[in-house]
Amino acid sequence: xxxLLILCNAPYYLPHALTLYEQQRRVGAxxxxxxxxxxxxxFLQACKLPDAAVGFVPLPQTRLRLWNPLSLLSLRLEINRLxxxxxxxxxxxxxxxxxxFNDVWQAAxxxxxxxxNRVINLxxxxxxxxxxxxxxxxxxxxxxxxxxxxxxxRLQPMHMSAAYSYLLFLDESCYGIIKERVQPDATVQExxxxxxxxxxxxxxxxLLLESAEGFFYRDYxxxxxxxxxxxxxxxxxxxxxxxxxxxxxxxLNDYPIAVLPAYVPAEFLAVDTVDFxxxxxxxxxxxxxxxxxxxGVASLLDLxxxxxxxxxxxxxxxxxxxxxxxxxTMLSSLDELRAFLRGVQ
Numbered sequence: 253x254x255x256l257l258i259l260c261n262a263p264y265y266l267p268h269a270l271t272l273y274e275q276q277r278r279v280g281a282x283x284x285x286x287x288x289x290x291x292x293x294x295f296l297q298a299c300k301l302p303d304a305a306v307g308f309v310p311l312p313q314t315r316l317r318l319w320n321p322l323s324l325l326s327l328r329l330e331i332n333r334l335x336x337x338x339x340x341x342x343x344x345x346x347x348x349x350x351x352x353f354n355d356v357w358q359a360a361x362x363x364x365x366x367x368x369n370r371v372i373n374l375x376x377x378x379x380x381x382x383x384x385x386x387x388x389x390x391x392x393x394x395x396x397x398x399x400x401x402x403x404x405x406r407l408q409p410m411h412m413s414a415a416y417s418y419l420l421f422l423d424e425s426c427y428g429i430i431k432e433r434v435q436p437d438a439t440v441q442e443x444x445x446x447x448x449x450x451x452x453x454x455x456x457x458x459l460l461l462e463s464a465e466g467f468f469y470r471d472y473x474x475x476x477x478x479x480x481x482x483x484x485x486x487x488x489x490x491x492x493x494x495x496x497x498x499x500x501x502x503x504l505n506d507y508p509i510a511v512l513p514a515y516v517p518a519e520f521l522a523v524d525t526v527d528f529x530x531x532x533x534x535x536x537x538x539x540x541x542x543x544x545x546x547x548g549v550a551s552l553l554d555l556x557x558x559x560x561x562x563x564x565x566x567x568x569x570x571x572x573x574x575x576x577x578x579x580x581t582m583l584s585s586l587d588e589l590r591a592f593l594r595g596v597q
Contacts, residue, residue, distance in 0.1 A: 255280030257347045257369075259309065261287035261358060263496045263517035264535045265350040266295065267436035268374060272348055274440050277303040285309050287358065291496025291515035298515070299444050309338055312357050316402060318395055328402045331360050343368035351375045351421075359422040360403040366427040373429050382410035382421060392418055412566075436519075441539075445522040448491060448512065455489040461518050461531035462504065463495035468533075468563060469556040473503055478586055479530075479552065480507045486593055491526070493518060495534070528593060532556070533567040538579050546580050550592060554584035 256276045260269040273282055282304040286292035288311040296306045312334060314327040339361065347369045349362050365371050388396065388409055399420055400407050406423040424431070451457045460483075466472030483490050484507060494500030494514035512521075518536025523529060528548045531537035541549040551571055558564035571579040583589050 255345055256282045257342065257345050257365075258282070258284045259287050259347065259349045259358075259361070260284065260292055260296075261289070261350055261355075263289070263292060263295075263519070265374070266292065266517050267441050267519050267539070268350070268434050269348070270299070270444060271434055271437040271440050273301060273304055274437065274443075277301075281305070283307060287311075289497045294515035295496065295517060295520070307338075309361075310334070316356070316398065318391070318398055324398055324402055327356075328404070331357060331403060335361060335364060339365060345369045347371045349373050356399045356403040356407075356420070359399075359405050359407060359420075362422055362424075362429060363403075363405040363427050366429055371427070371429045372432050373424060374432055374434055382412050382419060385409040385411045385418060388418075396420060441520055442522075445520050446513070446516040447522045448525060449510070451489040451525070456487065456527045457491065457525070458483050458488045459491045459493065459521070459523060459526045459529045461493050461495075461529070461534040461537060462500045463532070463534060464498045464501045465495075465533075466501060467559070469558055471557050473501070475555050476501070477503070477506075479555070479589065480504065480509075482586060482590060482593075484508065486590075488528075488593075493521065533571065535570060538571060541579050549579070550581035550583050550589075551579050552583055552589070554582050555586070555589070 256272070256279070258269050258272055260266060269284060273284060276282060284296055284301065284304050285307040286296060287309045290308065293306065293308045312327060312330045314323060314330050316327050317323040334357075342365060347365050349358065349371065351373055362371055362373070392409065396407060396409055406426045407420045408423045410419045410421050412419065422429070480490070490507065490509045491512055492500050492504055492509045493512040493516070496515050496517060499514050500511070518531070518534060519539040521540065523540055523543060526548075529537070529540050529544070530550055530552050532552050537549065537551060553564065553568060553571070568582065572582070581592070583592060
């Protein structure tokens with residue numbers, strides 16, 4: 253039985269999870285579990301952690317449909333079954349979770365584990381803390397109560413921005429869940445870093461973080477193709493790193509690219525030999541920005557026309573106001589990108 257259970261539900265939190273592992277590995281048995289994203293599990297397996305058991309927590313497959321009572325019952329039963337399979341008998345442990353919203357499964361797990369364990373939530377993005385939502389539509393109230401019944405927990409309606417104006421969080425005050433913060437250890441990231449293969453001799457290099465989420469933008473493929481054509485014309489060797497959950501856009505294979513393993517989080521890439529690093533709304537971009545002291549790192553977010561401007565604004569705020577890894581350079585045109593490629597040494 254593990255003395256320490258770490259539930260990691262996003263690549264962004266892997267530096268925090270492995271920092272906790274290194275701090276606690278000599279104290280007792282450690283169990284690291286990837287929640288919902290196979291790429292997180294693959295990366296933890298590749299780390300070959302000597303003092304930890306690595307596992308995977310699948311997400312429920314039943315989709316909650318508010319006007320279909322059978323879906324509510326099916327999801328409730330599936331949550332009960334999955335919890336019994338994965339966490340039955342977990343008691344007397346310290347459990348670390350990373351805040352999730354609109355995640356009825358994670359809420360159910362955290363609340364139930366709190367009965368016989370010490371549960372610590374390390375929170376979500378510090379720069380955008382959620383705020384209580386007091387005015388709800390009838391549909392929002394029904395959705396809130398339906399999720400509470402399904403998960404068998406108390407939930408709180410919250411909002412974070414115009415883009416995320418209605419979210420459901422676990423009401424942690426009902427379950428004695430502790431809020432803490434952990435600062436990622438740079439030496440831990442270096443220890444488990446992925447080294448990029450050598451580029452062709454004499455070639456300057458670009459690393460593109462891309463997550464196959466073009467549906468957020470009206471002109472995504474058109475603009476990103478122009479970006480790739482610019483890289484090719486300027487003579488760059490291009491590495492593409494997909495997201496551990498989403499991979500990368502298939503149309504990028506039309507260009508001469510080298511593909512890095514998608515399961516490696518951007519935070520664990522060793523980028524000392526890369527000339528330029530670009531991303532769109534990847535939070536991993538901030539970590540690389542910090543490693544390189546802003547040298548040659550930029551977001552391409554503002555090159556694209558969003559389907560929902562409030563979502564783009566929220567992504568920009570996350571990138572620029574993250575207290576730990578702010579991204580300072582946001583390019584807004586191909587001309588700016590060309591000048592950046594030619595002007596940064």
